[in-house]
Amino acid sequence: xxxxxGILNQMKAAYKNPTQTVADYKxxxxxxxxxxxxxxxxxxxxxxxxxxxxxxxxxxxxxxxxRAVLPAFACSIMQSVKELExxxxxxxxxxxxxxxxxxxLKAIGQKWTRKDIPxxxxxxxxxxxxxAAVTFLSREYQSVRERLEAAIGERISDEAxxxxxxxxxxxxxxxxxxxxxxxxxxxxIDPIDRHVVxxxxxxxxxxxxxxxxxxxIELLKAEPKKEWGGLKVVVSGIAIEPDSxxxxxxxxxxxxxxxxxxxxxxxSRVDAPEGTCPLERMAKQWQSMYGCSLAYEHEKTRVPMxxxxxxxxxxxxxxxAMMKFCDPEEFDYPMxxxxxxxxxxxxxxxxxxxxxxxVEQLRTRLxxxxxxxxxx
Numbered sequence: 001x002x003x004x005x006g007i008l009n010q011m012k013a014a015y016k017n018p019t020q021t022v023a024d025y026k027x028x029x030x031x032x033x034x035x036x037x038x039x040x041x042x043x044x045x046x047x048x049x050x051x052x053x054x055x056x057x058x059x060x061x062x063x064x065x066x067r068a069v070l071p072a073f074a075c076s077i078m079q080s081v082k083e084l085e086x087x088x089x090x091x092x093x094x095x096x097x098x099x100x101x102x103x104x105l106k107a108i109g110q111k112w113t114r115k116d117i118p119x120x121x122x123x124x125x126x127x128x129x130x131x132a133a134v135t136f137l138s139r140e141y142q143s144v145r146e147r148l149e150a151a152i153g154e155r156i157s158d159e160a161x162x163x164x165x166x167x168x169x170x171x172x173x174x175x176x177x178x179x180x181x182x183x184x185x186x187x188x189i190d191p192i193d194r195h196v197v198x199x200x201x202x203x204x205x206x207x208x209x210x211x212x213x214x215x216x217i218e219l220l221k222a223e224p225k226k227e228w229g230g231l232k233v234v235v236s237g238i239a240i241e242p243d244s245x246x247x248x249x250x251x252x253x254x255x256x257x258x259x260x261x262x263x264x265x266x267x268s269r270v271d272a273p274e275g276t277c278p279l280e281r282m283a284k285q286w287q288s289m290y291g292c293s294l295a296y297e298h299e300k301t302r303v304p305m306x307x308x309x310x311x312x313x314x315x316x317x318x319x320x321a322m323m324k325f326c327d328p329e330e331f332d333y334p335m336x337x338x339x340x341x342x343x344x345x346x347x348x349x350x351x352x353x354x355x356x357x358x359v360e361q362l363r364t365r366l367x368x369x370x371x372x373x374x375x376x
Contacts, residue, residue: 011200035096048160055202095151137283161278172268186255237321239263317346
């Protein structure tokens with residue numbers, strides 16, 4: 001039987017060396033990989049075709065060639081994605097799918113230079129709650145399907161997509177359970193381990209990932225729950241990377257008991273409904289999405305949602321990981337700040353930059369914040 005660390009190591013290996021991951025998958029299945037640029041793409045189509053969906057969330061790379069293509073105020077995730085493209089790191093991919101969720105994502109699609117790796121861009125409807133939004137997005141997804149079929153030279157049937165949607169729904173359910181269980185075992189699942197579980201889902205077939213997470217859950221449940229001697233926090237934002245940032249969380253004994261991160265729990269927040277038309281099922285899933293800065297809502301349910309998570313988890317604070325130069329997140333922050341202050345909830349905003357060279361400033365801010373909470 002696998003150990004907790006053994007499962008985590010297997011997950012980590014999947015995304016630490018994506019070139020090897022894709023090579024192993026090709027050797028096993030005879031099929032390749034398709035890049036899915038963050039944060040929301042119809043991965044189910046890639047899965048249905050038998051290809052491996054690879055999440056493109058940037059990374060720590062030296063930014064050189066991208067400086068001539070994107071402005072310095074583009075977010076670090078997209079800067080990294082473009083640099084990786086320009087330096088031929090995406091040679092392992094058969095195609096790339098990209099949403100137009102923000103201005104920088106639109107620019108990535110427009111400035112894509114690899115003609116041998118087709119860029120498949122599509123648009124999510126802004127007014128998501130209108131009935132017409134489902135019709136519009138279904139047509140966008142049909143366009144994605146046709147261009148993906150042309151790129152890989154295979155037809156993707158409705159039946160196959162429906163099967164994949166069901167697999168993705170099952171994986172989302174497992175991930176929601178993991179979030180709940182991991183919160184009870186901060187001594188066994190530290191912030192870095194927690195991140196490994198979520199991030200590895202972007203480099204594995206979802207059924208394989210769900211099986212590993214299910215096994216991990218059972219191993220955790222078999223362990224006794226221990227009193228946590230540190231603080232418990234709810235985190236929100238796009239992502240918390242690089243790992244050096246999470247190392248500080250671990251060092252400061254900050255347990256992440258719930259998150260609202262686009263790279264993590266937002267991915268499993270909403271299931272696709274039942275139905276016969278797979279494109280409509282995926283479109284209705286997007287229509288049901290809530291609490292995300294990239295999915296427009298007049299009501300801004302994200303704001304009270306964070307307060308409710310804080311209360312439900314009996315947390316000590318809320319930390320907003322603000323991706324540098326991310327306009328949608330910046331628009332939400334004033335409302336979050338007002339809500340937390342009104343309810344006397346400790347709040348800290350951290351600026352996240354994937355290319356950060358030194359985390360000492362973040363360490364100082366977190367240390368001061370922990371000391372401040374301890375004096376309450």
